[in-house]
Amino acid sequence: MDKQAVREAVWDAFDAGDQARFPFPPHDRIPNFAGADDAAERLAATEAWAQAATLKANPDAPQLPVRRAALRAGKTVYVAQPRLRDPDPFLRLDPADVPPDEIDDATTVSGISEYGTPTAPEDVAAVDLIVAGSVGVTTDGARIGKGEGYSDLEWAVLRELGAADEATTVATTVHELSVLDGPESAVGTETDLPEPDAHDVPLDLVVTPERTVRTDTPYARPAGVDWDALDAEKLSEIPVLAERAPERE
Numbered sequence: 001m002d003k004q005a006v007r008e009a010v011w012d013a014f015d016a017g018d019q020a021r022f023p024f025p026p027h028d029r030i031p032n033f034a035g036a037d038d039a040a041e042r043l044a045a046t047e048a049w050a051q052a053a054t055l056k057a058n059p060d061a062p063q064l065p066v067r068r069a070a071l072r073a074g075k076t077v078y079v080a081q082p083r084l085r086d087p088d089p090f091l092r093l094d095p096a097d098v099p100p101d102e103i104d105d106a107t108t109v110s111g112i113s114e115y116g117t118p119t120a121p122e123d124v125a126a127v128d129l130i131v132a133g134s135v136g137v138t139t140d141g142a143r144i145g146k147g148e149g150y151s152d153l154e155w156a157v158l159r160e161l162g163a164a165d166e167a168t169t170v171a172t173t174v175h176e177l178s179v180l181d182g183p184e185s186a187v188g189t190e191t192d193l194p195e196p197d198a199h200d201v202p203l204d205l206v207v208t209p210e211r212t213v214r215t216d217t218p219y220a221r222p223a224g225v226d227w228d229a230l231d232a233e234k235l236s237e238i239p240v241l242a243e244r245a246p247e248r249e
Contacts, residue, residue: 003144003194006136006180006187013177013186023061030060030133030146033175035209040065040173043131043207044073048169052128054078056090056158058151059109060133066173067107071095078124079112080154087239089157090124091116121240124163130155132203134172136180138193141202141217143172144180152222155201157240160224171205179208199226 001009013019014026014033021032043049043066055070056078057063070077077093093116098106106115132151136144145151158164176184180193187193196202202219205212227246235242 001187001191001193004147006144006194007147010136010178010186014175017177019175019177021061028146030058030062030135031175031178032061033177035175036062036173037065038209039175039207040069042209042212043171043173043205044069046171046205046207046212048129048171048205049073052169054125054127055129055131056080056124056127056154056164057131058133059112063131063133063173064107066131067093067112068103071098071103071107072100076125077107078119078127079116080150081118083148083150084153084157084238084240086118087243088118088120089238089240090119090121092119092124121157121161121163124158124161126162127158127164127168130164130168130170130201132170132172132201134174134178134203136178136186137172137174137203137206138181139179139206139213139215140181141204141206141215141219142180142193142196143200143203144194149199152199152201153225153238153241156199156222156225159222160244166221169204170201171207172203173207176208176210179206179213182208198222199229 011027014031020026054076074095078090081089105111177186202217
C-alpha cells in the first residue's frame with residue numbers, strides 16, 4: 001500500500017463514519033476530528049509541552065485547540081505561511097501581543113494572518129516543540145501528511161538554520177482512525193505500510209483523544225534540506241529556498 005492509498009483509505013473512513021468535523025469533506029486535507037480538544041489537552045499534559053517555550057504548529061483545523069492552548073500558556077507560536085510563499089515565511093504569534101480575550105480569533109487561519117508577525121527563518125527563535133498535522137501515523141513515529149511535503153520542508157529549513165535540532169520534540173494530534181497500526185486503523189492492522197522517505201520527519205509523540213504514545217522512533221531525522229530532491233520549478237515557488245539553494249552545475 002503506497003502513501004496515497006493510505007491517505008485515501010483514511011479520508012474515506014472519516015467520510016463514512018461520524019468522526020469527521022468541519023471543514024468537510026475530510027479529503028485532500030489534514031482531517032479535523034471529534035476529540036481534537038481532548039487530544040490537545042493530552043498533549044498539554046506532557047513533559048515536552050511543559051518544557052516548551054516556543055512551538056511551531058501547523059495551521060489546520062484539528063490543531064486549533066493546540067495553538068490556543070499554547071498562547072494561553074504563554075508560549076510563542078510560529079505558523080508557516082501557506083506553501084512557504086512569502087520571503088518571511090513564518091508568522092509569529094507572541095502571547096505578549098495578543099490580549100487573552102482575542103486568542104480565539106488570533107489562532108484561526110484568518111486570525112494568524114492578521115495577528116502574526118512575518119518572520120524570516122533566521123529570526124525564528126529556537127523551537128522546542130513542533131506540532132504537525134497528519135493524515136496517517138504509526139506508533140513507531142512514521143507520519144503521512146496530505147502529500148504536498150510542506151511540513152517536512154518547514155522542518156528542513158529550520159533545521160538547516162539551527163532553529164530545530166535533535167532536541168526538538170515533534171508531535172501530532174490525531175484521531176485513532178489515523179493510527180495506522182492501532183485498533184481503530186482505517187487501513188487494518190494487517191496492511192503492509194509504506195516505509196518513510198528520507199525527507200520525512202518522524203514523530204516523537206502521537207497523541208489521540210484516548211492516549212499518548214511515545215514512539216521511541218527508529219527513523220532518522222533529516223539533517224536539513226535535501227536540495228537534490230527539489231527541482232527548479234519547486235525552488236522558484238518558494239523564495240526562502242530559492243534564496244538559499246546551492247548553485248547547480
